Amino acid sequence: MIPDSIAGSLKLALLGLLTWACSETGLAQRPLELKVDFFDLRPLGSSMRFFITPGFKELMDEASSVPVLRIEGPDHYPWHIEASSNLLDPGPWRSLGEVRTGPKPILLMDLQGQGANGVFYRARPLMINPEPDRLVLIPAGTFLMGSPFDEQDRDTDENPMTRVTLSRDYWMGKYEITQGEYLQLMGTNPSKFKRSLDRPVENITWQMAMDYCQRLTEQARQAGRLPEGLVYRLPTEAEWEYACRAGTQTRYPHGDDPDYQRFDAHAWHWDNSIPKGTHPVGMKQPNPWGLHGMLGGVYEWCLGWHAIYPGGEVVDYVSPQAEDRVMRGGAWSDHPRNGRAAERHWFGISQTFGNAGFRVVLAHPYPLIPEG
Numbered sequence: 604m605i606p607d608s609i610a611g612s613l614k615l616a617l618l619g620l621l622t623w624a625c626s627e628t629g630l631a632q633r634p635l636e637l638k639v640d641f642f643d644l645r646p647l648g649s650s651m652r653f654f655i656t657p658g659f660k661e662l663m664d665e666a667s668s669v670p671v672l673r674i675e676g677p678d679h680y681p682w683h684i685e686a687s688s689n690l691l692d693p694g695p696w697r698s699l700g701e702v703r704t705g706p707k708p709i710l711l712m713d714l715q716g717q718g719a720n721g722v723f724y725r726a727r728p729l730m731i732n733p734e735p736d737r738l739v740l741i742p743a744g745t746f747l748m749g750s751p752f753d754e755q756d757r758d759t760d761e762n763p764m765t766r767v768t769l770s771r772d773y774w775m776g777k778y779e780i781t782q783g784e785y786l787q788l789m790g791t792n793p794s795k796f797k798r799s800l801d802r803p804v805e806n807i808t809w810q811m812a813m814d815y816c817q818r819l820t821e822q823a824r825q826a827g828r829l830p831e832g833l834v835y836r837l838p839t840e841a842e843w844e845y846a847c848r849a850g851t852q853t854r855y856p857h858g859d860d861p862d863y864q865r866f867d868a869h870a871w872h873w874d875n876s877i878p879k880g881t882h883p884v885g886m887k888q889p890n891p892w893g894l895h896g897m898l899g900g901v902y903e904w905c906l907g908w909h910a911i912y913p914g915g916e917v918v919d920y921v922s923p924q925a926e927d928r929v930m931r932g933g934a935w936s937d938h939p940r941n942g943r944a945a946e947r948h949w950f951g952i953s954q955t956f957g958n959a960g961f962r963v964v965l966a967h968p969y970p971l972i973p974e975g
Contacts, residue, residue, distance in 0.1 A: 635676035635704065635726055641668035670716040672724060676704035678892070679742035681729040681772070686713055686722055701729065703742070730772060733828045738774040738965060739893045741846045745769075748844055748920070749912055750945035754854060755861060761945045763914035767841045770919055773966035775838060775846050778884035778895050779803035779903065780815065780961055788818055795957040796880035803881050803901045803960040809928045812837055812904045812961040819963065830965070837906040838964045840947075841920040843931045847944045849892040854943045856890040856897070863939040870899025870942055876935040880957070898942040899933040901960035902950075906969060909949035921969050927951060934958040 672684065681703045685696035702709050716722040732738055749764040750757040783800030786792045793806045816835045823829040838846070853859045857869055867875050868888050876882065881901060889895045907922030909929040922929065927949035933942025936958045941948075950959065 635674075635680075635682070637724060637726060638673040639724070640671050640673065668717070670713045670719075670722060672699075672709075672711040672713065674702055674704060674709040674711060674726070676726075677740075678705050679740055679772075680704050682726040683729055684711060684724065684726055686716060686724050688719055688722055690723055696725065699724075731830070732774065733823070733830060733965070734774075737777055739777050741773050741775050741842070741892065741964075743769050743772050744845065744850075746845050746848060747852060748841055748945075750854075750943070754943075754945070755859070756854070756940040756943060757945065758947070760909070760911070760947050763912055765912045765914050765920070766916040767845070767920045768916070768918045769842060769845055771967055773842065773964050775842070775894060775964045776962035777889075777893060778962065779901055780963065781884055785815060788822065789815060793955070794881075798880070799883060801883040803884060803896070805881060805901050805957050805960045806955045807904070807959050807961060808955055809904050815961075816963055832967060833965050834968045835963045835965055836968065837904055837961060838966075839919075839921050839969065840905045840907050840929055840931065842964060842966070843903065843905050844944055846892060846894060847890065847897045847931070849890045849894070851891070851944075854945075856944060857888075860939075866898070866939040866942070870896070870933055870939070871935045872899045872933055872939055872942060873936060874938070879935070881935055896962075897932050897944075898939075899937075900935060901932075901958050902930040902934045902937075902948050902956075903932045904959070904961040905929050905931055909947060919969075930959065 674682070674684070676682070681701060683701050684699040686699055687696045697715065699711055699713060702711065713722065713724075730740065732740065745766060745768040747764050748767045750761040751764065752762070754761075780803065781801055782792050782794050782797065782804045785804040786800065792800075792804065793811070794802070794804050795806050796802060813836075816837060819835040820829065823835065847856060849856045851858075855866070855869070857865055860866055866872070869890075870887055871882050884900070885895050887895060887899070890897055905928075907929060908925035909927045910922040910925040913920070928951075930948040930950060931946070933939070933946070950956070
C-alpha cells in the first residue's frame with residue numbers, strides 16, 4: 604500500500620497543477636477536477652489469472668496499490684492526461700492518454716504509478732478557448748438534419764432528412780452578436796431597436812455579417828489570440844442545427860413541447876416580446892450545450908444557401924448555391940412554431956430586417972462557391 608502521507612501529497616500536488624490547467628483553458632463552465640484513489644489489484648488478478656498474460660499478472664500480484672484517476676469536467680472538453688514522478692526534472696511528462704470529459708466521471712488507471720514514491724498528474728487542454736465568456740465548445744459528431752414527416756408544424760423544405768457528420772470540434776458564440784460588439788468593431792450600429800447595446804444587433808444583411816467575421820478574424824490574428832488554422836465565420840446550416848439540437852432529436856432542444864408551454868422560458872417571440880422588438884441577450888434559458896437565443900430573438904444568418912437537402916449521409920455539409928441565403932432560429936417577430944430546431948428561413952442576400960442578426964463560430968474555414 605502507498606502510505607497515507609504520500610497519498611495526501613499526491614492530492615495536494617494534483618490540485619496545484621489543476622489550477623494551472625483550468626486557468627489556461629479559461630473555462631466558463633464547471634472546472635476540471637481530478638481525484639486520485641488507490642486500488643489493490645490482487646483480488647482482481649486472482650479471479651482473472653487464467654485470462655491475463657504473465658507480465659500483466661505480475662503487476663496485479665504486486666502488494667502495492669495502483670493509482671486510479673477520477674476525472675470530471677465541462678462537457679465535451681478534450682484533455683491530455685500526463686504524469687511525472689519528479690517536478691524538478693525537465694524531461695517529458697509520461698502520457699496516460701486523451702480523454703473527453705462529459706456528464707459521467709472518467710476513470711483512468713496508472714499502472715506505471717504502482718509502487719511509486721510520488722506521482723504528479725496534470726491535464727492539458729487540447730483546445731484552448733480564447734474567449735470563454737463568449738464561446739462554447741461544440742464537439743464533433745453525427746446527427747439527423749431536418750424533420751420527420753410527422754413532426755408538428757414542420758415545413759416541406761426540411762426533407763429529405765440527412766445524416767450529417769461534423770468531423771471537427773468548433774466554438775460557437777454563446778449569444779447573438781450584440782449591438783455593442785458590432786459598434787466597437789465596425790464603428791456603426793445599424794439596428795432599429797437601439798434601446799441598449801446588450802441587445803442583438805439586427806437590420807443586418809448577409810454581407811454585413813460576413814464583413815464582421817472577416818474583421819473579427821483579423822483583429823484576433825493581430826492580437827495573437829487566433830488559434831492556428833481557425834477563423835471567425837458564420838456557421839453552416841448543419842453546424843447551426845447540430846449545435847441547436849445539442850444531442851436531441853425533438854422539435855426543440857428542451858423537448859417536443861406540443862402546446863408551447865415551455866417555449867417562453869427559452870426564447871423571445873411575438874407573444875412575450877413586450878415592448879415589441881429585441882431584448883438583451885442571455886435573459887432566457889440556454890439549450891443543453893449552453894447556447895442562448897437559438898429559438899428566438901433574431902433570425903441568424905448561416906454560411907450557405909436555402910437549397911434542398913441531399914439526403915443520405917454527408918460529411919461537413921455546406922449547402923450549394925441557390926437563389927436565397929438561409930437563416931435559422933426564431934425571432935421576436937415570429938411565433939413559437941417557427942422557432943423549431945429544423946425550421947429554415949430564407950431572405951434575399953441584400954435585404955435588411957429588424958429581426959435579422961447573426962452569431963459567429965470559431966472554426967476551420969470553408970471554401971464558398973463564388974456567386975454569380
